[in-house]
Amino acid sequence: MIKIQSITKSFHDRMILNDVSGTFEKGKPNLIIGASGTGKSVLLKCIVGLSKPDFGQVFYDGRDFYEGDRDLKIEIRREMGMLFQGGALFDSKTVEQNVMFPLDVLTKMSSEEKLDRVNFCLKRVGLENVNRKMPSEISGGMKKRVGIARAIVNNPNYLFCDEPNSGLDPQTSVLIDDLIQDISEEFDITTIVVTHDMNSVMGIGERIMFIFKGQKLWEGTKDNITHSNVKELDDFVFSNKVMSGLRGK
Numbered sequence: 001m002i003k004i005q006s007i008t009k010s011f012h013d014r015m016i017l018n019d020v021s022g023t024f025e026k027g028k029p030n031l032i033i034g035a036s037g038t039g040k041s042v043l044l045k046c047i048v049g050l051s052k053p054d055f056g057q058v059f060y061d062g063r064d065f066y067e068g069d070r071d072l073k074i075e076i077r078r079e080m081g082m083l084f085q086g087g088a089l090f091d092s093k094t095v096e097q098n099v100m101f102p103l104d105v106l107t108k109m110s111s112e113e114k115l116d117r118v119n120f121c122l123k124r125v126g127l128e129n130v131n132r133k134m135p136s137e138i139s140g141g142m143k144k145r146v147g148i149a150r151a152i153v154n155n156p157n158y159l160f161c162d163e164p165n166s167g168l169d170p171q172t173s174v175l176i177d178d179l180i181q182d183i184s185e186e187f188d189i190t191t192i193v194v195t196h197d198m199n200s201v202m203g204i205g206e207r208i209m210f211i212f213k214g215q216k217l218w219e220g221t222k223d224n225i226t227h228s229n230v231k232e233l234d235d236f237v238f239s240n241k242v243m244s245g246l247r248g249k
Contacts, residue, residue, distance in 0.1 A: 001026055002158065002190050007046050007056035009039075016042050017053070018214045026190045029181050029204045033195055034211035035236060041162060043211065044194050048080060048160055049073065060158065078106055081156035081189075083147045083180075085163040089135040095122070096131035099150045106154055121149040125179060141172035145179065152183060159184065159191040165200060177203045198237060201225065210236070 002024040009017040017039050024030040032040045045051035047058055049065060058065040060076050068076070081102075089098050096118055103114045122128060125145040135143055144164060151159055161180060165173035181204045184191040195201070201208060205222035212232045220228065225237060 001061055002047065002192070003059040004043075004047060005057045005059075007043060007053045007058070009042055009046060009051065009053045016214050017046070020056075020211070020214075020216045022209050022216060022219060024190055024192050025207060027185050027188045028206045029184050029191045029193050030207045030209070031193050031195060031201060031205050032209050032211060033201055033205075033236075035196060038211050039214040040194050040196075040211045044160060044162060044192065047192065048082070049077065078154070079157040081151035081154065081159045083144070083151045083159070083161040083164055085166050089143055089146060089150075091135055093135075094131065095127070095133050095135070095138070095146050098135070098146060099153050102150060102154045117153055118149075121153045122146075124152070124183070125149045140167055141169075141175065144168065144172075144176050148176075148179060148183070152187065152189075155187070156189060159189045161191065161193040161195075163195055163197075164193060165195065165197050170199065173197065173199060174203065180204065212236075 005021050007017050007020040020043060032043060034040045042051060046053045052066065057067070060079070063072060063076060065073065065076055090101070093101070099118045099121060100114050103109055103117060107114070109117070118131075122130065125148050127142060127145050127149065130138065130142070135146070138146070164176050164180065168176065177200050180191060180193065183189065193200070202222050205225065208220055208222065208225060209216055210218040210230070210233050218228050218230045218233050225233070228234065
């Protein structure tokens with residue numbers, strides 16, 4: 001579980017996040033949603049330690065990340081997996097080398113152990129026999145799945161996904177959403193997904209935080225998001241052009 005308290009962040013005297021608090025639970029995707037530029041990606045950066053908040057606390061299973069010493073921060077970072085918006089694969093490395101990279105950096109596993117783990121993770125995301133391919137030789141959806149395999153290869157306790165469906169067609173987006181949900185449940189991971197894709201919200205939104213102009217205006221689930229009585233959320237939901245194709249409608 002991840003808990004944030006009163007996260008506040010400004011850049012050049014401009015308030016980006018204003019007193020944001022919330023809890024992200026284990027074993028399910030926790031979604032942070034909102035329009036572009038509303039502060040959700042900055043919030044994710046504050047949670048993972050890429051940007052230090054001006055005020056507030058982040059707790060990883062009770063451990064205070066920003067008040068902890070260097071060793072604690074390293075310990076927590078070793079328990080994180082990241083899926084970046086663009087995949088962020090190394091173009092010069094094969095699929096196998098990309099997925100193995102965190103193991104090379106963070107573990108002392110033998111070459112055989114690392115390869116076994118890589119093959120397990122690639123199989124888990126539905127990618128077998130692609131070890132030797134280069135990123136340029138696979139599709140965008142496959143790149144995202146390679147990114148997921150790399151994110152979970154080190155058995156993380158926490159998984160962070162920044163716009164995982166960016167640039168994907170609707171069918172592939174559903175596949176990625178379902179994979180993130182299945183992996184979160186199967187491995188009991190605390191997963192946080194930043195998205196503005198309402199298809200994702202209605203597909204896997206078991207716990208949702210809505211950010212508007214740097215403030216948390218609503219928290220709930222996909223089952224009650226369309227009855228929130230929050231005007232800003234209603235505007236976001238019902239102006240979304242993909243509403244006609246929502247899963248579960």
